Amino acid sequence: MKSYFFKRTLELVPIFFVISIIIFMLLNAMPGDPLLQMRMDNPRAFAQDPERLAELREYYHLDDPLIVKYFDWLKNILIGDLGFSSQYKIPVSELIFSRLPNTLLLTVTAWIIGIVLALPIGIYAAVKKYSVFDYSTTVFAFVGISLPSFWFALMAIILFGVILQWLPISGLETYGVTGFWNVFLDRFRHLIMPAIVLGFIQVAFWVRYIRAALLEVLDQDYIRTAYAKGANERRVIIRHALRNAMIPIITIIALDIPYFFGGALIVETVFAWPGMGRLMYNAVLASDYNLAINCLMFLAIITLLSNLLADVLYVVVDPRIKLDERKRG
Amino acid sequence: MAFSLKRKYDDLEQEISGLPVGSYSQLVFKKFLKHKLACLGAVVLITLIIFTFFGPLFVETAYDDMDFSAIFAPPLSENHFLGTDEIGHDVFVRIMYGGRISLLVGIVSSVVSTIIGLIIGLISGFLGGIWDELLMRFVDVMLSIPLFPVLLILSLVFGSGVFSIIMVLTVFGWMRVTRLVRGMTLSLRESEYVMASKTMGQNQVMIILKHILPNVIPIVIVTTTLNLSYAILSESSLSYLGLGIQPPMPSWGNMLQGSMSYILGTSTGHNPWWLTFFPGFLIFITVLNVNFLGDGLRDALDPKFVSES
Numbered sequence: 001m002k003s004y005f006f007k008r009t010l011e012l013v014p015i016f017f018v019i020s021i022i023i024f025m026l027l028n029a030m031p032g033d034p035l036l037q038m039r040m041d042n043p044r045a046f047a048q049d050p051e052r053l054a055e056l057r058e059y060y061h062l063d064d065p066l067i068v069k070y071f072d073w074l075k076n077i078l079i080g081d082l083g084f085s086s087q088y089k090i091p092v093s094e095l096i097f098s099r100l101p102n103t104l105l106l107t108v109t110a111w112i113i114g115i116v117l118a119l120p121i122g123i124y125a126a127v128k129k130y131s132v133f134d135y136s137t138t139v140f141a142f143v144g145i146s147l148p149s150f151w152f153a154l155m156a157i158i159l160f161g162v163i164l165q166w167l168p169i170s171g172l173e174t175y176g177v178t179g180f181w182n183v184f185l186d187r188f189r190h191l192i193m194p195a196i197v198l199g200f201i202q203v204a205f206w207v208r209y210i211r212a213a214l215l216e217v218l219d220q221d222y223i224r225t226a227y228a229k230g231a232n233e234r235r236v237i238i239r240h241a242l243r244n245a246m247i248p249i250i251t252i253i254a255l256d257i258p259y260f261f262g263g264a265l266i267v268e269t270v271f272a273w274p275g276m277g278r279l280m281y282n283a284v285l286a287s288d289y290n291l292a293i294n295c296l297m298f299l300a301i302i303t304l305l306s307n308l309l310a311d312v313l314y315v316v317v318d319p320r321i322k323l324d325e326r327k328r329g
Numbered sequence: 330m331a332f333s334l335k336r337k338y339d340d341l342e343q344e345i346s347g348l349p350v351g352s353y354s355q356l357v358f359k360k361f362l363k364h365k366l367a368c369l370g371a372v373v374l375i376t377l378i379i380f381t382f383f384g385p386l387f388v389e390t391a392y393d394d395m396d397f398s399a400i401f402a403p404p405l406s407e408n409h410f411l412g413t414d415e416i417g418h419d420v421f422v423r424i425m426y427g428g429r430i431s432l433l434v435g436i437v438s439s440v441v442s443t444i445i446g447l448i449i450g451l452i453s454g455f456l457g458g459i460w461d462e463l464l465m466r467f468v469d470v471m472l473s474i475p476l477f478p479v480l481l482i483l484s485l486v487f488g489s490g491v492f493s494i495i496m497v498l499t500v501f502g503w504m505r506v507t508r509l510v511r512g513m514t515l516s517l518r519e520s521e522y523v524m525a526s527k528t529m530g531q532n533q534v535m536i537i538l539k540h541i542l543p544n545v546i547p548i549v550i551v552t553t554t555l556n557l558s559y560a561i562l563s564e565s566s567l568s569y570l571g572l573g574i575q576p577p578m579p580s581w582g583n584m585l586q587g588s589m590s591y592i593l594g595t596s597t598g599h600n601p602w603w604l605t606f607f608p609g610f611l612i613f614i615t616v617l618n619v620n621f622l623g624d625g626l627r628d629a630l631d632p633k634f635v636s637e638s
Contacts, residue, residue, distance in 0.1 A: 018470045026479065029486045142366075142624075146617035148562055150569050151585060151609030154592060158602055162593055169593070262477045266566055281570065284481050292482070299475040307473065 008311055012304050019300050024070050027293040030284075035062070077297065083290035087283065092294050095279065102172060103275035106194055106268070107260040113199035114206060115253065121203070122210025127237060129215065137207055144204020149263060153197045153270040160193060167193050170272035194271040198263055202256065209252050214245040247318045254313050257306035261299055360629040367625015370618040377615060381428030390419050392426040393577045401591075404603050412603045414587065420607055427579035428611060434491060434564045434580075435615075438498035439556035445499065446506025447549050451537055453507065454514025465511070468504045476501055480563060484572040494573050498560050506552050513545045547630035554623030558616045565612050584608035 035056055045052065057063055061072065076083065082092035125137040161169035168174065168190050177186045217223065218241050226236045265277030272278070276295060283291035351359065361367055385392075396408070396417035404412040404420075411420040453464040480497055487493035517523060523540050531539075567573035568582025576583055588604035 015466070015470055015473060018467075019474055022470070022474060023479075026482050026486070030482055031485060139366075142617060142620050146558065146613055146620050148565055148569075148609060148612045148616070150566060151605070151612060154585065154589070154605050154609065157592060158600070158605060162600060258475060262475055265477055266570070269570065280478055281481065284478070284485065285571075296475065296478050296482075299478060300473060303473045303475055 082294045085291040087288040109195040110198035114202040118203045118206035122207045126211045126214035141204045141208045217245045254310035258303040357629045364625035366621040370621030373618040384425040390422045423579040430580040435561035438495045439560045442499040442502030443553045446503035450507040450510025454511040551627045558619040581608040
């Protein structure tokens with residue numbers, strides 16, 4: 001088990017380097033000048049002193065060959081120096097760590113909503129195969145998969161935020177709210193809509209997956225044996241079927257972690273939620289080079305780690321694979 | 330005469346054995362017709378394609394014609410079936426033109442990326458060895474890059490015309506097809522009939538084209554529909570974020586972007602919900618029916634179906 005984990009982690013290293021090269025090339029192909037923001041902030045200084053531009057280019061190593069720039073960047077991220085954001089004028093790492101909790105709050109809530117809804121619906125649909133409930137679940141899943149998240153978000157804003165005025169339509173909190181419970185309630189009200197929109201779309205994917213995984217297991221001989229031995233349905237499904245069906249389900253749920261971050265970009269933009277996705281979107285639009293490249297790399301690392309997590313979980317939850325490992329090792 | 334007699338005999342034999350009758354394509358078609366949602370999907374999609382590609386020929390209003398006498402006209406008002414926006418653009422007409430762009434981008438990029446994926450998958454699976462290893466690692470890498478942010482950057486790099494959006498969606502759309510096709514090719518390569526044609530001295534290209542390609546085509550068709558729904562959603566998301574198709578040329582995504590400014594209501598206090606509702610609803614309906622179609626095709630093209638039914 002340990003050696004498997006070690007091997008999988010080592011395999012990530014070359015992939016990490018190739019990804020970093022691709023991301024670096026992409027960002028360098030992006031139009032826009034890193035000094036543009038600086039020039040716009042202070043046009044007069046640049047107009048009076050044309051040499052200043054050349055000096056600054058020299059200072060920021062903007063005219064170095066690409067390969068030198070790449071290794072500089074790589075060295076810097078490996079020692080944890082992510083540089084400054086030209087847009088916000090503060091260190092990128094500070095920005096990322098101030099936005100990350102917001103994104104985590106949103107994605108984890110959406111993730112929990114997703115699991116809490118998808119598990120019972122998926123299980124019930126599999127148990128009552130070909131019932132009305134099962135068919136409506138299938139249609140519901142199709143609807144969820146086909147919903148454009150931004151449209152869903154906009155319609156939710158129009159209905160619940162503007163027409164009914166039940167929920168706030170954007171942001172993280174209302175300015176000027178005090179008192180622990182008031183703040184908590186206010187945060188919660190801001191969280192509901194984005195989290196439901198983000199979670200709902202995932203529910204549709206998971207319901208179908210859970211149903212399929214469980215159906216496959218329910219077909220097995222040992223399930224029939226369990227019934228034959230007189231175990232009641234509840235026991236058979238929970239103790240025998242679900243335990244085996246959980247193996248692929250857990251894997252797919254772990255594999256979907258990056259999708260939450262990706263989907264969060266759109267949902268955060270629509271709801272003006274100050275998280276990583278919106279940070280990156282603004283960085284790309286404003287050609288804030290340091291911020292964009294490091295946010296992107298950060299997301300890529302999260303994707304790699306959740307793939308690793310899925311692989312490891314697969315081995316952890318499936319005792320058959322572990323046995324195999326022991327035999328070999 | 331002898332031929333048709335033999336046909337009759339075959340049919341009879343099949344009927345007696347309880348297996349469905351007909352050629353492969355007939356069987357696929359029959360199976361497809363049984364799938365109600367898939368038929369619905371096909372009908373709706375054909376209607377949408379006719380509506381968006383030929384509809385504009387029958388209306389006189391162009392997508393950038395402005396009617397200043399009717400600004401923010403609600404749906405079902407005179408001359409404007411689905412209402413108008415802030416400068417009197419007719420929403421119905423713009424939805425037709427926008428659908429043209431959205432469907433064109435979706436269809437072209439999904440077909441091209443599927444073909445690229447198919448070719449790379451065939452090569453990787455058939456050659457095996459170091460090439461396979463390299464290509465598959467490359468696919469792993471491409472799949473670990475967070476897709477949507479990269480699409481954002483690519484659309485900045487390539488600009489935002491129809492052609493560049495198609496290119497952006499194609500560059501990052503081929504990997505899943507490659508994986509699928511490569512997996513199938515690997516197993517088909519070891520099959521007896523491929524072995525047989527190898528021993529008979531058939532050259533490799535012919536083996537791929539005659540023996541492997543026909544077997545992977547069904548799964549490729551199904552993946553194309555999945556790619557199509559994905560491409561339509563991505564294009565509309567990009568356009569919604571202001572990085573896809575640029576106004577005044579309408580696409581369903583950028584119509585939604587345009588409606589964002591009035592989502593809280595106009596200065597006169599009205600809420601022009603129709604600007605947001607209709608373009609998004611059409612994206613939703615299109616993607617939904619593409620998914621229905623894909624599901625039906627998967628059922629119909631599944632090679633195991635003869636023994637099952």
